[in-house]
Amino acid sequence: MNRSAVELRNVTYYYPNEHSPALEDVSLRVDYGEFIVVAGPSGGGKSTLCKILLGLIPHLYGGRLTGEVYIDGVNVVKEGVKSIVGRVGAVLQVPENQIVNIIVEEEIAFGLENTLHEPEVIVERINEVLEGLGISHLRNRTTYTLSGGEVQKVALASALAYKPKVLILDEPLAHLDPLGVRELLSILNRLYSRDGVTVIVVEHRLTELAKYATRLVILDKRILFDGEPGRALEYSMKLGMDVPPVVRLFKSIRANNPPLRLDDAVKEVKELLKNIDSGAFNNSNNYSENRESSKEKVIVVEDLWHLYPGGREALRGINLEVCRGDFIAIVGANGAGKTTLIKHFNGLLKPSKGRVLVFGKDTRRHTVAELAKHVGVVFQNPLHQFFEESALKEVMFTLKSMGFGIDEGRAMSVLKSLDLHDLATKSPYELSVGEQRRLAIASVLVYEPEVIVLDEPTAGIDYSLKMELLKILLNLLEKGKTVVMATHDVEFLAQAPVNKVVLMSYGEVLAQGNPRDVLYDAHLLAKARVTPPQIPELVSMAGASSYMRPLNAEELASIINFRCIRSG
């Protein structure tokens, strides 16, 4: 009998009506007490693997599966999902969709009640998990009023109430802000190291996660690598996947054994920076982004307040200017008011007090359709806008709605510029995540608004797609467009040549200015519940931030390499 926590033997799986496998000949063994991370590109079969481990595939999805899958000794392909209830805890993607009940306490009790646990036992377990996760204060809260991070913890609490031996999480970091990510990972680490739970995390955001893993598996339909995280990351880098910036830095300056933790990297970075002439690094002159924006103000926000029904203050006295050619990032934790602010830029929301001027037009006196001609907004979830039969028609809908008539040539040209022309006749729902994201951008770019606003553009996409997105944004800037993005993805921000960061917290602007000032101000970032990008944090820890302020691994590597060349 098999007694490892998880074992897959030669698993191949085809979704119904598909001719190419989603997973091919995958064999994987996870022992009890491991903390294993499964990474890989989008579309590489990570979520499919999760669903197979949980018995959802093939029992709910159908399709053709060959091979054997054992969880805690149970053949889940034969026995079905119910055979592992209580043995395995699972938090799937979009935890909000997994919450069944209205009260947190009732949600945690739900599974235990289904499996006929006694009331006394259930109450005891509820108390244990609430205390263990530090969320006792949420006990009587309604689930639909919780923040993204809180929902994630409640979903985790609900899974842990069974006291499972194995915990499986599918992309748990996708919708969390940086502080939420750190909190969740420290909980998972505690569960693994203190309580002995076997943790399996399927995730492609490795910057914060990699240091906790005992093993890292890289999956792209097949298992490409399975081993020690440091080596796996070197391999990931070759594949163009997301790796912690500190790993990228060390790979750029030397070949072997990059540290995974900042603490381990600090000493070495200090040593490398020891002989640098601090005077030579006058901050503003040493980086490449000195792109000039014009003085023409395209959006002016004056003392903007927005009150939601019920009187909750979502925005409090915001002042902001966006000039032509600017690349601005609005940064803040979930709930900081970023989306509410950008919804004022095209008049979707009207100010409760104060005003917003778009190309001199007061948004209170103009319709969304009028303002949208100047400001194109790309929302976070592309699925919120697709309804046509094909990608081409989707783009043409915007053209027609915006009063440009039916111009297929123009629509095809924008699809081509985003490398989507071969997919023009395909349904938007048949496209991959990255293609859907590009199509959403295409359907805004097609009518050539002067300002393009993106809401959390990197949510749910992997590193290569992020870099693809960055290229698109840079291309827009080169064409003289103005780009504003609302994000909590600080690592993407560190890669993007933004000229202004607007830091928001609880509906207020805490700071706005050069990213090298804002992203190096640990005090301000903490106040906004945002963690700094890894390289600024590393440089600050090394005590070098007074004379150099690189934002990403490439910038710091070039400084170090420059110093190495000079010192011979």
Next chain:
Amino acid sequence: MAKRSIFENLNYALTYEELKGFYHKIDPRAKLLYSIATIAVLIVNDLQKLLMILIVNLVLALLYVRILNRLATLLKGLSIFIASIVIFNVLISLLLAGERLDIYNLLETQVKAIIRVVIAAMALTMFLATTTPWEIVQGLSKMGLKYTYLYTFIIALRFIPIVFSEMRSIYDAQRSRGLELEKGGVLSRLKKLTPIFIPTVVCSMLRARDLVEAMELKGFGCSDKRTFHKPLKFSRIDAGFILTTAITYASIVLTPVL
């Protein structure tokens, strides 16, 4: 302050409120009986009696004053519906009665209709705003109904607000692409709903799939029975609440009209 839409008003008024008040402590079965009894007595056709039932319910609302705020929001949400009924009634009466139209009688009928809607809305608000769906499931399970069927109701209550909120986001996304629902004739406006309707259905189906997976993983339906971590107990206060309401309603209904 931004205004709530009709759906947002209805949603706010009928959603469970996490604050603790008198009615939160009452057994859901008692509250359900009260709601059914209240709606049943609306069959009386005497204006004075209807007014007395309204007063009784207003007095009961004083035990948890926040209900009145929710009631006001609900009535605001229902105002178009109420106004449509009144206009329809008046028009039909005018058409059918012609010269024989009794204005006083017509007005009285409309006032009675409005009072009935207000009382029914009060009972419904009190029940839904102070009872979690889980409590309703437990209450009805103890009355012999199968919990797996009852959970359909919970899921509807839990997901309807989310679907409305998602529909709002979809509407915003489409408006940002130039969709203007306010322009054009009725047919054209109905046609323009497609860009909102299709993404809403697709997103709801994805949500439903996620929910089914989550429920399977939590052992939903593993057994015909289930336990409840806080078993309901019908207390003296519950009995007193039901008895008082029943006696009051009975005396109003049975008292001869003066």
